[in-house]
Amino acid sequence: MSSEAMVVGVVGGGQLARMLHQAAISLGVRVVVLDPDAGCSAALAGAERFDGTWTSAEDLVAFSRSGVDVVTFDHELTDPADLRVLERESPVPVRPGPATKLLAQDKLHARTTFAARGLPVPAFAEVATAEDVAAFAGEHGWPVVLKARRGGYDGRGVWILADRDAAATVLADAEGIPGFLVEELVDLAAEVSVMVARRPSGERRAWPTFVTTQVDGICTEVILGGDAGPAGLAERARELALDLAEQAGLTGVMAVELFVTRDGELRINELACRPHNSGHVTMDSCVTDQFEQHLRAVLDLPLGAPDPLVDAAVMVNVLGGPDPWDREGLTDALAVEDATLHLYGKGHRPGRKLGHVNAVGATVEQARTRARAVADALGSP
Amino acid sequence: MSSEAMVVGVVGGGQLARMLHQAAISLGVRVVVLDPDAGCSAALAGAERFDGTWTSAEDLVAFSRSGVDVVTFDHELTDPADLRVLERESPVPVRPGPATKLLAQDKLHARTTFAARGLPVPAFAEVATAEDVAAFAGEHGWPVVLKARRGGYDGRGVWILADRDAAATVLADAEGIPGFLVEELVDLAAEVSVMVARRPSGERRAWPTFVTTQVDGICTEVILGGDAGPAGLAERARELALDLAEQAGLTGVMAVELFVTRDGELRINELACRPHNSGHVTMDSCVTDQFEQHLRAVLDLPLGAPDPLVDAAVMVNVLGGPDPWDREGLTDALAVEDATLHLYGKGHRPGRKLGHVNAVGATVEQARTRARAVADALGSP
Structure with a gap:
């Protein structure tokens, strides 16, 4: 084991694959991404790359036969029909499988499935x-x-x-x-996200419930330690997410995005069956982050502790501003106390997700001020 | 800046270079290692490699001219004379420089220098x-x-x-x-280590003082939050390390290993002018770890906060046992709560440093029990 590394194949080489690779280094696990772009975010960080595209069933199957121990995903974009071909032809497990992925890929299917089981949907x-x-x-x-x-x-x-x-x-x-x-249109009091993990053996773990802020449908801020609403709501959200992980037969991590109504009730918004933007805050504030947890889960290894190490943490995305930042901008960003920057190595384009920042603090307000200061220094809108 | 990555050249591709690369991913910084071995620990994690050896002044100089923005080090093994050639011929800064490195490389030179300045040495x-x-x-x-x-x-x-x-x-x-x-032979009450960082602009930061345990001269356990001795001793140790960083003209991070005498006095043992085994505990317990801090320092970027996030953390090395661990051993290791494993991708050999584990806890004893359980599961002596 110590000399022969386990290999995780990741379909897609974007920033999630990049951070999976970063986490894999600590586990002594190799990450290989399926991506047609030699300059993809994960490859720039040193992940190995299998040249091919997720829009081709043939490439997906060839990837599964290239020596990886398991196939998993950076995104939800693979065609469901291609995923079924992959699952049938792959000599190694595909985690999560097509049936689980479909709950994140097809909103009507997800709504119908959950409604039929009496789960709370709009x-x-x-x-x-x-x-x-x-x-x-x-x-x-x-x-x-x-x-x-x-x-x-x-x-x-x-x-x-x-x-x-x-x-x-x-x-x-x-x-x-x-x-x-x-x-x-749900009359929203708040939106929350629960990151949950499940491994094939059945073990499940959920991080604390995060409060999220969306602007124009893009997640802009994720809060650990924030007030999600009425007493017990955060715990109800976690239990719902753990239940969904079981019902979905999840293998890996999953984001469960939930609406909180003005009456203090939960409604399932969307699932993402992979590491997710709302889980980035786990990187610098919890014992085990979503990337290491995803690797543990798809390799069917024991899950790590999702417990927070801090009272409050806030994640803010770094989006491309009108111009690329210069050294002065980066210097100002790194001078902010108690904040950790995560860049994705991508070229600048206005509005593009170029990274994120996690800040910790004694209070949410303190952490948010720090995280925003970093994003502001980089010209993020 | 966001499209053209800064490049840090690291002389040597061992586990310290591997973890520098891992940290560099978050900063969007590229790490290139000078190492003759394509299978070195850093290259296995995806760091780029410049083929050559640190025993050759010619290779060192060629490395400095290969497009890196700064040259730094994974170890203290480079010949001081070669370092002087490198500093003279390199078009980019060498950090830390040969004069600083010599304080870690030549024990007599270090003792003589510090004694002449009235610093406490045996x-x-x-x-x-x-x-x-x-x-x-x-x-x-x-x-x-x-x-x-x-x-x-x-x-x-x-x-x-x-x-x-x-x-x-x-x-x-x-x-x-x-x-x-x-x-x-100093009559020891304890040994402590202070990790300190200094950047060319002069900014300095030190982590809390760690208590260390050595067996046969090898660091086996590092404690954050432990009792270093009489009141004020931990703070005196930090001040001494910050003073040494200034006097040594340090650029990067440095370990200052100190003896604590039975009279509660400090004596300088050794310096290491690079990330150090005693600083591994910073990875999962402090806002900024030693690897990111070293990158920030050698790039003359603002230093990150060294503040601890937890009350107690313990680092234990994972050494090769009589046999390699199997999947069951790894499973048992990862099942330990509140512990994070860091493997170096090296082949098994009895006694070889194959990784380390950081565990956190409410008390040192709790963290130690967890860290030891992980090492035991992997057969580490």
Whole structure:
């Protein structure tokens, strides 16, 4: 064991694969990414690369036969049909498997599955026409939320519609979108995320419930130690996430994004069956972070302790500002006390996720001020 | 800055370079190691490698001209004369420089320098013959400690001598050793280590004082949060280390290993002008660890906060046992709560440093029990 490293194959070489590689170094595990780009974020950090693309079932299968011990994922983009081919042809486990991934990939499938099991989801319906949307709104009221069944993330594929005309406009321009669902617009008190891990042997662990802030559908701030709402809500959220992990047959880590209603109830928003932006805060504030935990889980090794080491921590994304930062910007960023910067090695582009910062503090406010100061110094909007 | 990464060149590709690379990923910094072995610990983790050896001044200079922004070190083994050539010929800064390195490389030079400045060192003398040793012992008493001026580490190059005959035996077999010094055997209450960082601009930071345990000259346990001795001693040790960093013109991190006498006084034992085994505990217990701090320091970027996040943490080395561990051993190791394993990717050999484990706890005893359990599961003696 000490001389022959275990190998984790990761489909996609983005920043999540990069941070999986970084965590794998401590475990003595090798990470190989399937990515067509020699300059992908993970390869720049020294992860090995298998040249190919996740849009090809053939490449996925070849990757699974290249000497990896398990195949896992950096994203949700692989076509579900290709995933089924991969699972059938792969000589090694695919974790999580296609059935679990589909709960993150297909919003209508997820809603239908969870509703059938009595789990709390917003009211929803499959729709194809503006008439369908208007009928749903007749029951639940405008505005409503229209979502593409698949392919949406970071705010893409989601529309808040004020009336029937708005619905007609979006649906008229729906080429390439494989179906829609409509949902009630939940009257939000807050949004929270629970990162949960499960390994094939069945062991499950969840981190504390994080409060998240989204702007235009993009996660901008994640809070550990924040007030999620009424007493017991954070614990209810964790129990729901642990339950979902079991029901989904999860192998790996998963983000469970939840709405908190003004009545203090939880509604399942979305799942991500992989390390997730809302879990980045675990890197500098918990005994085991989401990246090491994902590796442990997909290798069916014992899960690490998710316990927080601090009273409060805040994660803020670093997005590209109008211009790249210069050395002075970086210097100002690194001069902020009790903050840790994580960059992804990507070229600058306005609005692009270039990294994130985790800051700790005695209070959420203190941690947030520090994290924001780092992002501001780098020109992040 | 966000598209053109800074590059840190590290002389030597061992586990310290490996963990520098791991830390560099978060800073978006590239690490290139000078090492003749494509399978060195750092290269296995994805650090880039420049093929060459630190025993060649020519290779060192070529390395400095290969596009790195700064040259730093994984070890103290580079010949001082070669370091001076490197400093003269390198187009980029060498940090720390040869004069600083010499304080870690040449024990007689370090003792002489510090004694001349009134800093607390054990009584010592340069010796060449058993008569010299006996003369020193006549003043300070037997046993005495004989040390090779250069090249010793992990207990090598150090002999505790009971009498003149023992001295004669060691000195008769001194081929290849470039001189000796003799020291009084300090009546130890404890040993402590202070990790300190200094950047070229002058900023200095020190972590809390760690209590260390050595067995046969090898550091086996490092304690954060432990009782170092009389009130104020830990703070005196930190101040001494910060003072030494300034006096040595340090650029990077440095370990200051100190003896604590039974009278509660400090004596400088040794310096290491690089990340150090006694600083591994910073990885999972402090805001900024020694590896990120070293990168910040050699790049003359602001230093990170060295503050501890926990009440107690213990680092234990994982040494090779009689046999390599199997999957069951690894499983048992990872099942230990609140512990983080760091493996170096090295092949098994009995007694070889294969990794370390950091455990946290409410008390030192709790953290130690956890750390030891991990090492035991891996068969570490």
